[in-house]
Amino acid sequence: MIERFHLAVLTAIEQQGTLTQAAESLHLSQSALSHSMKKLEQQLGTPLWEKDGRKLRLTRAGKQILLLAKRILPQFEHTEALLKQIAKGQLGTLRIGMECHPCYQWLLKVVAPYLERWPNVDVDVKQAFQFGGMRALFDYDIDMLITPDPLFISGVEFIPVFAYEHRLVVAADHPLATRAHITPADLADEILITYPVEPQRLDVFSQFLSPAGCGVKQHKRIEATEIMLQMVTAGRGVAALPGWLIEQHAQQMPLTSLRFGEQGIMKQIHVGIRNGDTKIEYISDFIRLAKQTDANYG
Incomplete structure (x- = not known):
């Protein structure tokens, strides 16, 4: 019934749009490709695509097989690559x-x-x-x-491979630097610097600020850790980072870390x-x- 070849054809149809281009991408003749797919359609009792102007559009049955192709073909390719390496x-x-x-x-x-x-x-x-x-x-x-x-x-x-505590890092001369831990309200007037991740996936929001109904003055996103910490050192904001990362940089930079709440945010x-x-x-x-x-x- 359904073979790997059929999966490759439907994938090519979706990517190329026409039968001619699909056949060329698979290094096949258009007639050979068309004949094989018509035989499969006869076995299944339903068409797999229909014409839409010059393009081909997959039917519901074709789209269902395409979903199978997207799951199965990468596994074939991965296994073949491994076998070649072996x-x-x-x-x-x-x-x-x-x-x-x-x-x-x-x-x-x-x-x-x-x-x-x-x-x-x-x-x-x-x-x-x-x-x-x-x-x-x-x-x-x-x-x-x-x-x-x-x-x-x-x-x-x-x-899990290692556990750590997520902490707030501030400049050593920041007004919060002498605190052992902070409350969500303490960040209301702060510029919070994080990695470029959507807020709902950031622990400082999902586990600390949002449950308390609190926010920050401004949320800045910086990708490079070193730049982020330079900004913190210069008093341009505070940041939420793994405790082990803060400890390493605090050996060379005037930084202090604080716990989020009395219990902290524990991660792995x-x-x-x-x-x-x-x-x-x-x-x-x-x-x-x-x-x-x-x-x-x-």
């Missing part, structure tokens, strides 16, 4: 997606010994998947997702993988090393 004496490439802005230096500390232990495994870090990594994990674009905000859903396993960095991938030895060993690596890099 044939060359390589184990593969561990592709890591990052949803953690400040974790890159920590990750380097994990990767260094990992590459020594696994000379036949390459590592590729994809920061383009920041804050959208779940889709990439399901689509086999990455093998592992590093995130402080796991989504516990079917098909994915999240493993997780490694997310597809169910069953812990059986892959080079993946499970990476997770083991990640658990052993101290986030307080220096």
